[in-house]
Each structure stands twice: as structure tokens, then as C-alpha cells.
Amino acid sequence: MKWVDVDNEMPDIDQEVLILIPVANRSNIENGVYRGNGVFSGAWCTRRGEGQSYKVSHWMPRPKLPIEQGG
Numbered sequence: 001m002k003w004v005d006v007d008n009e010m011p012d013i014d015q016e017v018l019i020l021i022p023v024a025n026r027s028n029i030e031n032g033v034y035r036g037n038g039v040f041s042g043a044w045c046t047r048r049g050e051g052q053s054y055k056v057s058h059w060m061p062r063p064k065l066p067i068e069q070g071g
Contacts, residue, residue, distance in 0.1 A: 003058040010034060011059055020058040032056065 003020060004011075011017050011034040019032035019040055032042030040056045 001060050001063060003060050005058055006038070006056055010038070011061070016062050017059045018062055019056045021054045022057055023054060027057075031062070032059070034059070 013034060013036045015034050017032055017034060017040075019030050019042060021028045021030065030042050032040040035041055040059070
């Protein structure tokens with residue numbers, strides 16, 4: 001899977017994805033859900049209490065979780 005630039009393509013509405021958010025010369029990778037109109041929801045999408053949104057720069061489909069084998 002590859003990262004997709006939000007300037008080139010957006011996921012389907014309500015699709016769960018991984019999102020890349022540049023913050024203070026670093027990048028945070030978080031779970032997110034695309035809500036449409038360029039809006040993602042997720043833990044880092046809005047700073048708590050400050051009302052300012054972080055900009056998502058890239059996204060990718062979430063990989064499938066590993067299947068646990070019974071032991």
C-alpha cells in the first residue's frame with residue numbers, strides 16, 4: 001500500500017484509513033475516517049480545546065489486521 005496525497009485523491013466517505021499529519025517537523029500516523037469535503041475525523045484532526053485543525057497531508061487504506069491463531 002502507498003500513501004496517497006490529499007491534493008490528488010480522497011478516500012470514500014466514511015472509509016477508515018491511516019492518516020499522515022505533519023506536526024512540528026515530524027509526522028504523526030493515526031487512524032482516521034473520511035467525512036467528505038476534505039474533512040477527516042480522528043484523534044489528531046482537531047487540537048483539543050484550541051479549535052484549530054491539523055492538516056492531513058496523506059492517507060492510505062488501513063491494512064487488514066492479523067488473524068490470531070488459536071493456541
